Amino acid sequence: MARMPADTHCPYCALQCGMTVGADGEVTPREFPTNRGGLCQKGWTAGSLLAHPDRLLSPVVDGRVSSWDAALSYVGGRLRELQALHGPDSVAVLGGGGLTNEKAYLLGRFARVALRTSQIDYNGRFCMSSAAAAGNRAFGLDRGLPFPVTDLDDADVVVLAGANVAETMPPLMGHLGSARLVVVDPRLTPTAERAVGSGGLHLQPVPGTDLVLALGLLHAAVVSGAVDTDYLSSRTTGFDDAWRLAAQWWPERAERVCGVAAADMRTVVSWLAGSSRRYVLTARGAEQHAHGVDTVTAWINLALALGLPGTPGSGFGTITGQGNGQGGREHGQKADQLPGYRRIDDPAARAHVAGVWGVDPASIPGPGRSAVELIDAIGTPGGPRALLVFGSNLRVSAPDSARVASKLDALDLLVVADFLPGETARRADVVLPVAQWAEEEGTVTNLEGRVLRRRRALPPPPGVPTDLDVITDLAAELGYGGFPTTPRAVFDELRAASAGGPADYSGITYERLDAGESLHWPCPSTDHPGTPRLFLDHFAHPDGRARLVAVDHVPAAELPDDPYPLRATTGRVLVHYQSGAQTRRVDELVSISPENFVEVHPDTAARAGLADGGWAHVESRRGRVRARVRCVATLRPDTVFLPFHFGDDQAANLITNPALDPVSRMPEFKVAAVRLEPVSGNGRCSDHYRSRPAEAASAEGAA
């Protein structure tokens, strides 16, 4: 049967570029506000994975191909057994920010209702948790961008704190073409190059000191009279306390800690003060720290002091990373959360959601462990004995990955649903193959809080169900037969469950989306137009005011010392996505970036006895990564950089520090103390990774 090409969105990042996918999986870019008809190389090549030879096509149980019935009944039996012996919380679930809203929602319901476990979290913990916590604390609501991306088109000044969008979501740069950019990054990234080219500035702080820079900027703003006192008094609370701490960070003192020239701080403030359309945006560079929430808060405080949030033409936002990183953090796959961005410890929220689920509110478990703590608890008394993983490649994406691997290996049962045999799936007891993005229906919520339809262009391979089917079937196996089965039915239930919550989807329907309506949540009724711009009249706290929260600098959890004298920071390259499980299987992308590398200042490389192009080991107290040396003269000599897209002995997370933010439980991906060692028997470029991409690559989802 001939099929019409489907108008859908890219499977990768949160920009969710519009694309049309044909029946053979060919991708054509499509006009859509976020991508304006553009695609990056990942998007263009996304279709090549649909018929990839590595695709998982049959369930595998203990290394043997199995029928679906046998696999599900095996998993169901094992879960029942473990829970009978060790209690409901002996089974844990880990979801992902790449899952559709429907899957994220149903996974949460499955955990709370069918498994009755409190132990569910997701890889967004590694991604958006600090920004989310800071946004909630300051504004009473967390929607990454509280305005449409197209608002940025007219910006005069945009500060990008720890964002390398020219590589992580390239088409977004099309919205930043007329602005003067200020890019905060320890590296001269392509985004930072654009900042310099735009007449802006690249500020290059020591990794782990972004908060100090933000405090220095706030100080400079106050001293130069750039603060909007009317706004502060009518729309906010808390300035005085925040200032008392920022007062101690005059730019020259901040400079000594963060290494950014005091003069540059004053320049940035003068640009912000001298224009009317200005934005401050944060991303993972500011957030993935053991004090990430406070760091984002410091940037929010600056934005509030200048009167940006909730002011038309200006604003504060955070740039969500994963494809459904926004929707994925709203509908209940997070340890402390119920659908609609409700808190699981709120009795009213529990009662509402229990009503939708048809269960006793008391039967819904309380808050569980966050992702890193959940993994850490494996093998400890009361810790998880079985783990179900959907849309995540933990073995590559979680910090201190050698430890993660040993924890996962200690499980009684590891079940992974995925479409490619990633590192995590390859070590699972049970692998459940599932459909890919172009083979399924659903919705995702992009970085601007706009709900989008994902549409099916072609059927999955024979015998391959969607994640939703798997969740529903597993629930039935556990004796819960009432789960909705179609994406639309799941979404309708999600709408009801979210009604009245902060992220209210109740007015959003497939019909409205299919009719082309642009709907940003909250959208509380079917005649509501949605909310493209939040906070114009009031913030989401009960008093309607935004809160400045007093924050101070705390040094990184691990500082350089004699044995480990350098700071390592991690990030991305343009042609790979997350753990690389998908993109390391696309030949076109692998030909450009076949293997891990470490960026090193030439002097630092020379001192470590490393040559440009040779292999190095980057070692921390936790492990070591193999990476090819790239000498980069613009890098700080005290800092090295590694992308985190590679697996096995090239996995950057072998060295990262699992120290957690006290509020968000975000690990400190962005600073670890390391040293460099040459790899003996330095070989030439990686033939291994060239010729055997299937071996080298791994599964997806990862934060």
Next chain:
Amino acid sequence: MRRIVVVGNGMVGARFADEVRRRGGARLTVVGAEAHPAYNRVLLSTVLAGGIDPAGIALPTVDPEVDLRSGIAAVSLRPATRTLTLADGTLLPYDDLVLATGSRAWLPPVAGVPGPGVVGFRDLDDCLAILDMARPGATLAVLGGGLLGLEAARGLAARGVDVTVVHPAGHLMERQLDAGAGAVLADVVDKLGVRVLLGVGAVSWAPGTGLTCNDGTVIDADGLVVAAGVRPETTLASDAGAQVDRGIVVDDRLRTSLEHVYAIGDCAQHDGAPSGLVQPGWEQAAVLADLLTGADPAARYRGTRAVTRLKASGVDLTAVGDVHAEDDTVELLRLTDSRRGRYAKLALRDDRVVGGIMIGFPDAAASMIQLHDTGSPAPSDRLALLLGRALPGEATPTSDPGRLPAAAVVCRCNTVTKGALVAAWRSGATDLAALRGATRAATGCGSCAGTVEGICAWLAATDAPADPGPPQLQERVGSTTQDHDYTEGAA
């Protein structure tokens, strides 16, 4: 619970109280002679310059658990009985006593000083008194061309005050600067409206007459601001019998010669601590809090590397370490650009920055501070180190499509090189739309569209001869990308 009494509610005393609060495990009493709540003295010059209201420099509120006695001076200390007597007669027993009495302005021997029309520049009351005199059009003389005097003078000039700095040494800030830097600085502040008299001593001050100098000059001024330096406030300690030299002598545990009496900040004298800066006092506060609360009994204060930053709008001045180091073991880099008010000097020993001065090179200064603080080896590119962004860069990437190397990535979003575009053009894709279709160039963020059109125009104009084979998709993304070249060319 251990009872700690702190004498001094300034930046260091308040900081110590906060450090103790964070660690817990002690009961605190803080005695402050000034009636104001604790404030940030470093920002007084910012208040003077008009950046912040006096209310804006308050330090974070003291923990309500702390017993705060402000506006009351401590008058005597009895180590034998471990008691402190306050001016109102209160007797405070202590287990440990911390002296954070700071310093006081030093008044040079000048007739008429102190006296009417004369204000020191040390505390908030001084600052308010100076502001009172600083009406636009007023004439003020500032005695002292050190850090504080220059910050005050700059702030006053910005308020429209006619300011003259009188400085007895041969160049400004002679403690922190060499003569070359001092000369450049004098030019810079002169352009900002601050007159400077060097090598001149003040003889007498008389209201209505002004300031008479030892070279006969008379500066007709309405008021005199004295910023001639500070002296550690040691009276309480010396009266109690503590060993006092310039300041109260302390060891690495911040102990004075008296049992259970400690000193931190400007009143203390530790070999490794430069005076007149707040950073050493804060670092000492943290160490002492570790010791007295038992949080880290092994904590020691080993000194602070000196960094001087002049906070004066329009002047970017930094000095670190030993700026006078010029012996045979020192590698010296220096640039004087008097005309543009810039000066850069770096002294390195064994590849490490041991001293340096930067005027007008803000980003080089930021790097210098970090290298000096961390003791990391300096980059081998010494010129970049000395000049920072002021370094004349390599030729900016050419915008001439003809000169762009074939391996240059034109479209980053889709990794399309110039070579790939040329190949596609030669195969018949001769406009932007066709090149987009053939190579995906400019199909990401679109920002390279202009460059792609430029390449089109260049190819059309030069009528490039037909040459390599038709462009294949693999070739476009494969062999011509930078990364690939890098990989192949490496090792």
